[in-house]
Amino acid sequence: MTHFYPAFLDLRGRRAVVVGGGAIAEQKVVGLLDAGARVTVISPTVSRRLDDLESAGTVTIGRRPYRPGDLAGACLAIAATDDRAVNRAVWAEAEARGVLLNAVDDLPHCSFIAPAIHRQGDVAVAISTAGKSPALAVRLRERIGRLIGPEYATLLELLGELRAELTRRVPDARIRTRLWYRIVDSDAIEWVRRGDIAGARARIGRLVEAAEEPETRGAGIVHIVGAGPGDPGLITRRGLERLRAAEVVVYDRLVHPDLLEEAPPWAERIFVGKRPGREGHSLPQEQINVLLIETARSGRVVVRLKGGDPFVFGRGAEECEALRAAGVPYEVVPGVTSAIAAPGAAGIPVTHRRHASAFAVVAGHECDAASDLDWDALARLPALVFLMGLRALPQITARLIAHGMPEETPAAAIASATLPEQRTVIGTLATLAERAEAAGLEPPATLVVGDVVGSAPVAEQDRAAAGAACLSPGPM
Numbered sequence: 001m002t003h004f005y006p007a008f009l010d011l012r013g014r015r016a017v018v019v020g021g022g023a024i025a026e027q028k029v030v031g032l033l034d035a036g037a038r039v040t041v042i043s044p045t046v047s048r049r050l051d052d053l054e055s056a057g058t059v060t061i062g063r064r065p066y067r068p069g070d071l072a073g074a075c076l077a078i079a080a081t082d083d084r085a086v087n088r089a090v091w092a093e094a095e096a097r098g099v100l101l102n103a104v105d106d107l108p109h110c111s112f113i114a115p116a117i118h119r120q121g122d123v124a125v126a127i128s129t130a131g132k133s134p135a136l137a138v139r140l141r142e143r144i145g146r147l148i149g150p151e152y153a154t155l156l157e158l159l160g161e162l163r164a165e166l167t168r169r170v171p172d173a174r175i176r177t178r179l180w181y182r183i184v185d186s187d188a189i190e191w192v193r194r195g196d197i198a199g200a201r202a203r204i205g206r207l208v209e210a211a212e213e214p215e216t217r218g219a220g221i222v223h224i225v226g227a228g229p230g231d232p233g234l235i236t237r238r239g240l241e242r243l244r245a246a247e248v249v250v251y252d253r254l255v256h257p258d259l260l261e262e263a264p265p266w267a268e269r270i271f272v273g274k275r276p277g278r279e280g281h282s283l284p285q286e287q288i289n290v291l292l293i294e295t296a297r298s299g300r301v302v303v304r305l306k307g308g309d310p311f312v313f314g315r316g317a318e319e320c321e322a323l324r325a326a327g328v329p330y331e332v333v334p335g336v337t338s339a340i341a342a343p344g345a346a347g348i349p350v351t352h353r354r355h356a357s358a359f360a361v362v363a364g365h366e367c368d369a370a371s372d373l374d375w376d377a378l379a380r381l382p383a384l385v386f387l388m389g390l391r392a393l394p395q396i397t398a399r400l401i402a403h404g405m406p407e408e409t410p411a412a413a414i415a416s417a418t419l420p421e422q423r424t425v426i427g428t429l430a431t432l433a434e435r436a437e438a439a440g441l442e443p444p445a446t447l448v449v450g451d452v453v454g455s456a457p458v459a460e461q462d463r464a465a466a467g468a469a470c471l472s473p474g475p476m
């Protein structure tokens with residue numbers, strides 16, 4: 001299978017011929033003029049605008065039907081007529097002269113096709129569907145347009161200004177290439193987006209200085225980013241931006257591997273979570289804090305990627321305290337917490353106008369005897385969410401019952417929420433532990449207790465399904 005060869009043509013001062021004088025011809029003429037071409041239009045009648053362009057001396061118009069010889073001296077031609085016979089004749093001449101031809105909506109008579117273009121200054125993205133669906137090309141262009149706003153044109157201007165200077169200042173081509181990627185992957189675009197061009201210049205300047213003399217790198221920064229509950233699509237846009245600009249990613253076990261792929265290829269990836277089947281963190285929290293501080297002090301941009309939200313049982317607060325004490329700049333990018341997203345993914349709302357106007361999020365290990373929580377008060381709350389509670393599920397349910405919560409209170413355990421292997425087990429305070437055990441539920445799992453469990457349409461339906469203990473509604 002062969003493909004169209006994509007190219008951006010330099011048409012400055014070159015002759016281009018447009019056969020046709022209607023709205024589409026006019027649009028093509030404008031595009032060619034934008035590219036600096038010398039345009040001749042051939043058509044017995046032409047649109048008002050083409051008339052005006054002729055009066056302004058911008059285009060030449062032959063007010064007559066096409067005739068062989070019209071393409072003489074042209075490097076490119078466009079047939080914008082709805083007459084296939086004319087297109088055929090223009091095609092024959094174009095082929096004979098070696099002139100590139102696009103016949104609008106007439107693929108057999110095209111030696112090139114016009115892509116859908118998204119343009120921001122000198123940034124241009126061209127989309128082709130090989131002539132199969134211009135409508136799809138337009139929709140894709142609109143999507144790309146939402147990703148690449150005017151800030152990219154401004155950034156490109158800044159990069160263009162820098163090109164010669166960088167070649168001089170960083171003569172080693174390999175280091176220079178790496179530096180270019182560091183710059184475009186950095187948060188300089190954020191400064192541009194905020195309209196702070198001086199700030200963007202300064203940010204880029206620091207990266208250049210760091211590449212010139214690594215030992216003079218200034219202070220880095222730590223972005224503490226919530227990765228969301230599991231599905232990599234549930235990180236925030238800001239989180240993803242930070243990740244894509246990271247030089248070092250320090251991550252936990254529950255972070256989805258696809259997210260690590262988002263960091264630049266050369267970014268260092270440091271795993272500090274607990275390996276499955278082993279006790280404790282592979283790196284104690286104090287050492288993680290030191291790692292963050294030292295890496296940022298070496299001038300690098302660190303992303304500390306944590307499951308869910310960094311401040312919900314994620315020890316993010318301790319890391320912030322350590323960074324603050326060390327005078328290292330940091331930023332917190334909140335995430336979607338599994339405390340709300342795991343029940344949500346199973347169709348269980350954590351609040352409900354009829355069932356729960358408050359909910360508490362509790363750490364599962366709080367169920368041991370040393371807990372200083374007021375369990376009488378917890379047992380009176382309409383909805384409770386337990387994280388890290390699967391292993392202690394029998395103790396949690398027993399303790400709630402002992403503190404006065406009715407045995408028949410609905411309860412659910414949702415494991416691997418938002419991931420393809422999501423599983424939900426539904427029961428009551430009296431039955432959930434046994435059912436979860438029987439179902440072989442594995443962590444990570446979130447527990448929900450309260451009438452909200454019974455209120456969810458999905459849960460209701462699943463529960464009715466033959467009293468099945470183990471359900472796998474799975475994420476949408």
Ligand SMILES: C[S@@+](CC[C@H](N)C(=O)[O-])C[C@H]1O[C@@H](n2cnc3c(N)ncnc32)[C@H](O)[C@@H]1O
Pocket residue numbers: 228229230254306307308309310311312313314336337338339342386387388389414415416417418419443444445446447
């Ligand atoms: C150390 S806590 C971190 C919580 C995280 N900071 C957050 O906001 O989701 C880990 C616990 O979160 C819950 N959890 C994390 N990911 C989960 C998932 N995909 N499905 C269900 N529960 C999950 C489990 O209770 C797990 O034991």
